[in-house]
Amino acid sequence: MMKTTGIKQFTLSFILAGQGCDPLWDADRPLKGGDDAAGIAAIRAAGGDVVASFGGWDGAKLGEQCQTASELAAAYQSVVDAYDLKAVDFDIESTELSTPAVRQRVVEALKILRQGNPGLLIYVTIPADPGGPIADGVDLVRKAAAAGTVVDGWTVMPFDFDSHSGTMVDASKEAVTGLQKVIADAYGWDADKAWRHSGISSMNGHTDQAGETVSVADFLALRDFATTRHLARFTFWAVNRDRSCPPGQAANESCSGVAQDDLAYTAVAAGYHAGDAAPATPSPDAEATDEPGPTESPSPTTPSVSATAAAAPASPTSTRRSGSPRPASARPTARSADQEGSSLASTGGGDETPVLVAAAGGLLMVGGAVGLASRRRPR
Numbered sequence: 001m002m003k004t005t006g007i008k009q010f011t012l013s014f015i016l017a018g019q020g021c022d023p024l025w026d027a028d029r030p031l032k033g034g035d036d037a038a039g040i041a042a043i044r045a046a047g048g049d050v051v052a053s054f055g056g057w058d059g060a061k062l063g064e065q066c067q068t069a070s071e072l073a074a075a076y077q078s079v080v081d082a083y084d085l086k087a088v089d090f091d092i093e094s095t096e097l098s099t100p101a102v103r104q105r106v107v108e109a110l111k112i113l114r115q116g117n118p119g120l121l122i123y124v125t126i127p128a129d130p131g132g133p134i135a136d137g138v139d140l141v142r143k144a145a146a147a148g149t150v151v152d153g154w155t156v157m158p159f160d161f162d163s164h165s166g167t168m169v170d171a172s173k174e175a176v177t178g179l180q181k182v183i184a185d186a187y188g189w190d191a192d193k194a195w196r197h198s199g200i201s202s203m204n205g206h207t208d209q210a211g212e213t214v215s216v217a218d219f220l221a222l223r224d225f226a227t228t229r230h231l232a233r234f235t236f237w238a239v240n241r242d243r244s245c246p247p248g249q250a251a252n253e254s255c256s257g258v259a260q261d262d263l264a265y266t267a268v269a270a271g272y273h274a275g276d277a278a279p280a281t282p283s284p285d286a287e288a289t290d291e292p293g294p295t296e297s298p299s300p301t302t303p304s305v306s307a308t309a310a311a312a313p314a315s316p317t318s319t320r321r322s323g324s325p326r327p328a329s330a331r332p333t334a335r336s337a338d339q340e341g342s343s344l345a346s347t348g349g350g351d352e353t354p355v356l357v358a359a360a361g362g363l364l365m366v367g368g369a370v371g372l373a374s375r376r377r378p379r
Helices: 035-045 069-083 094-098 100-116 135-147 168-187 191-195 216-229 264-270
Strands: 009-017 023-025 049-056 087-092 121-129 153-157 198-203 233-237 305-311 355-362 364-366 369-371
Touching: 009 035, 009 087, 023 069, 035 049, 035 069, 049 069, 049 121, 069 087, 069 100, 087 100, 094 100, 094 135, 100 121, 100 135, 121 135, 121 168, 121 198, 135 168, 153 168, 153 233, 168 191, 168 198, 168 216, 198 216, 216 233, 216 264, 233 264
Parallel strands: 009 049, 049 087, 087 121, 121 153, 153 198, 198 233, 233 355
Antiparallel strands: 009 023, 233 305, 305 355, 364 369
16 A cells, blocks of 8 residues: 555554553553554554544543543653654544533643644644534634644544535535634634644545545545645545445445545545645744644554645654544554544655645555544534
8 A cells, every 4th residue: 555555654543541541542452562563663664654643433532531631641642652653643522522621631731742742743633514613623723722732733524514515525625614714713823824734634435424425536626625725634534445345335444435446545645745834833832843744543453544644844854744534433453533544644755845645444454453443423
């Protein structure tokens, strides 16, 4: 896959809470010494890298189980340290998003994480309606801005809509445009800067919503839109499903439900180049040198893979970024989220600004690790 598509980075989902505030893959697999760690090592040996995704739709979330922002930040930090991560994704959904006190705890923990890791790329993925982030997601952005928490990319998952008018391309554009306006208003940024901190995490093929489909042509159109806006992240859920289904089989966690070439969506994501994106504005007490990028999420059993692309800082640094896609179903020995999977990323060549691209979806085998993660469910 890495050779055929150019994908280099994987977002693995999900990191959940084991006993209390203890971070584990899918709440039951250790950070060290298991298949997840072996899979990460194999990806890196092949010239790629990984983004760890926290949260997702199901399971016990660290944001709820850790009782203080400092305790939560320490849990996040332990995962960063375990793998020497350059980028992380936080898929904030379900009860972790719907509880005001937990939202506040998460943004305060992210601020601490940023202050301790100025070169770390931090992405946050949230559910969306056609008009933009859902209400609790809007509040999360506002709480982050009020707390002085600046992340490299806010990403919406524009699918599993209860209803929408027009095409999925139109609805997805409206959703990320709504996100951009929320970011601009919350942080007091101009439109261009807000776009450069926005992202899309779509879902390939048939989504969890009856009658809702994102075709390869749709995803390509969204990539063109993302390119003109210099989005921080462009991804999908998930690589594990990036193939047609066998005859008579409906879309599921291992196939898209549409006629397509294998890894067609991943190839589209790998071609994303956001251009000369500017680095994120640092928070008052820390310097941030990253711009949003792609990520994916893992599944409970093994790392899940998804596709995402993100713009890197105008002046390349040693940091990498990636973004995460929206729900599919998988758990990691690697990644998790609403729409889960690992994300792959590639950097632009030549004079282009480095861009990370990730792919999310179905059963993807990398270095012996296979994983599906479960992402967002219809609201």
